[in-house]
Amino acid sequence: MSKQEKFYDLLDTLRTGAEAAGTLALGALGLACEGAEKAAEAVRLRCQAARVEGEVDGKLMEAGEMVYATHTGNPTESEELLEKLREIDELKARLAELNETLGRKPKDAACPGCGEPVEEGARYCPHCGEKLN
Ligand SMILES: [Zn+2]
Secondary structure, three states, X not given: OOXXXXXXXXXXXXXXXXXXXXXXXXXHHHHHHHHHHHHHHHHHHHHHHHHHHHHXXXXXXXXXXXXXXXXXXXXXXXXXXXXHHHHHHHHHHHHHHHHHHHHOOOOOEEOOOOOOEEOOOOOEOOOOOOEOO
């Protein structure tokens, strides 16, 4: 099938009356919901990241107090301080992971017909008109 034929095929599909229109509308609705879910997920991750950041600050302050107490003649067991520093390391690793997830872009799908990137959920390839799943 030539590109032009595919294009007319696509137009025909779009013109196939109310039933097809209803299907297209439902498809669009599904996409909108998916978008909202992704946005909510990003908000959730951002809240989580902010909370972990707050925890790191708190632990750093506690560790700082331990170091300062040692300086003022009330030494903290070094094991206790090390444990605190380990907790900070773990929190920072978790924070880095969260930020990485937040910054990660969803992988672009490729058209099986022409190999061009297509939007997730698209019914037809915008480049060659190939019907997508
Ligand atoms: Zn294509």
